[in-house]
Structure formats: C-alpha cells, structure tokens
Amino acid sequence: MENNVKDKLVYPSTPLNVIEEFFPGENTYVDDEKGLIRASIVGKPFWDNAARLIKVVPTRKRRYVVPRENSVVVGVIQNIRTDFLLATIIGMYDNKKIIPTGPFAGVLHISQVSQEYVKSLYDLFAVGDVILAKTMNNYNPYNLSTKAPGLGVILSSCGYCGHVLLFREGKLVCPRCKSSFSRLVSKNYYNIMMQKELKP
Numbered sequence: 286m287e288n289n290v291k292d293k294l295v296y297p298s299t300p301l302n303v304i305e306e307f308f309p310g311e312n313t314y315v316d317d318e319k320g321l322i323r324a325s326i327v328g329k330p331f332w333d334n335a336a337r338l339i340k341v342v343p344t345r346k347r348r349y350v351v352p353r354e355n356s357v358v359v360g361v362i363q364n365i366r367t368d369f370l371l372a373t374i375i376g377m378y379d380n381k382k383i384i385p386t387g388p389f390a391g392v393l394h395i396s397q398v399s400q401e402y403v404k405s406l407y408d409l410f411a412v413g414d415v416i417l418a419k420t421m422n423n424y425n426p427y428n429l430s431t432k433a434p435g436l437g438v439i440l441s442s443c444g445y446c447g448h449v450l451l452f453r454e455g456k457l458v459c460p461r462c463k464s465s466f467s468r469l470v471s472k473n474y475y476n477i478m479m480q481k482e483l484k485p
C-alpha cells in the first residue's frame with residue numbers, strides 16, 4: 286500500500302483518524318474522549334499505511350514578522366528633509382535579536398526625534414544610516430519615534446571615504462580619514478549590529 290500525504294494543512298487539534306485504524310505518530314496526540322488522533326502542530330498529515338501510523342510533517346515556512354505599535358524596528362534612511370525623514374524598515378528587534386522583516390516604509394517626523402529641541406534632521410542623520418526606532422502605529426507606512434532611550438543611529442559610514450564610523454568620546458569618528466560627524470547616536474551603536482552578525 287502506498288503512503289498517503291495530503292496537501293491540505295492541518296492545525297493543532299484537527300482530527301486525523303479514528304484510533305482503531307492508525308497509531309499516533311510524530312506531532313499528533315490521542316483525544317481519549319472521542320477516540321481520535323489529532324494534530325498537535327501546523328503541518329501536512331502523513332499516513333503511513335504499511336506501519337498503520339499517522340503523523341504530521343511540519344511546514345518549514347518561516348513565521349511572517351510584521352511590526353506592531355511600539356515595536357522596536359531597524360531601518361535604513363533613504364531620504365532626509367529638514368523636518369522629516371524616510372526609512373526602509375528591514376528588521377524588528379525582538380528577544381535580544383534582530384529578526385528580518387518587510388521591507389516596510391517608515392516616516393520619522395522632527396517632533397518625534399528627541400525630547401530636546403531639534404533644528405534640522407540634517408544635523409542628526411544621514412542617508413544610509415541604520416537607525417533603531419519605535420513604531421507609533423500598527424500598519425504600513427509606519428510612523429517612527431526615536432525619543433526613547435537606546436534609540437537612534439546604530440550604524441553609520443563616513444561621508445568622505447565610506448568607512449564604518451566608530452563612536453569615540455561622544456562623537457562618530459572615521460578611523461581611516463579621521464573625520465568626525467554629529468548624529469543622534471544610539472547607546473546600541475555598532476554593538477547591536479554585530480550581535481546580529483553572530484546569529485545564523
């Protein structure tokens with residue numbers, strides 16, 4: 286007899302068969318009350334007719350990650366004006382790691398940048414900077430804020446030679462050409478990106 290795989294997805298508690306006809310295999314459980322074998326995960330059911338075994342093969346689809354309100358997101362600045370900037374959201378910081386998302390659109394208005402007075406966004410950001418920001422709504426495009434502690438620029442490169450800037454004595458400095466730049470630097474500058482690199 287052939288093995289039988291159904292393309293239809295089953296979900297936790299979906300009944301698969303009566304217990305008399307098959308044995309419960311991987312990712313299933315027996316519902317004693319009704320004498321049924323039920324799925325315990327999301328996946329595709331698999332009937333092994335020779336072994337009289339039923340199991341569920343997990344779908345390997347990655348969970349779709351979408352920022353919600355108050356999510357901490359990672360964005361790359363695409364465009365700057367005096368009073369707002371546009372960023373492409375590429376990740377979400379969750380459970381001590383950056384999870385890739387999107388891409389989604391993010392808008393950071395000058396009123397949401399800092400608790401302190403900001404004259405122009407050109408003084409604090411540059412195109413290409415990677416920022417850590419908080420979402421203020423739960424749909425795309427996202428309104429962003431960098432007011433909370435720890436948010437701001439987390440990676441930036443030299444405007445003259447392109448080298449990654451280092452944070453030294455309150456300033457971003459280019460180790461190659463020694464130029465310095467002013468930014469709204471996050472306390473997580475550089476380190477958070479390196480943490481991501483270490484994760485597979």
Ligand SMILES: [Zn+2]
Pocket residue numbers: 443444445446447448459460461462463464
């Ligand atoms: Zn440089």
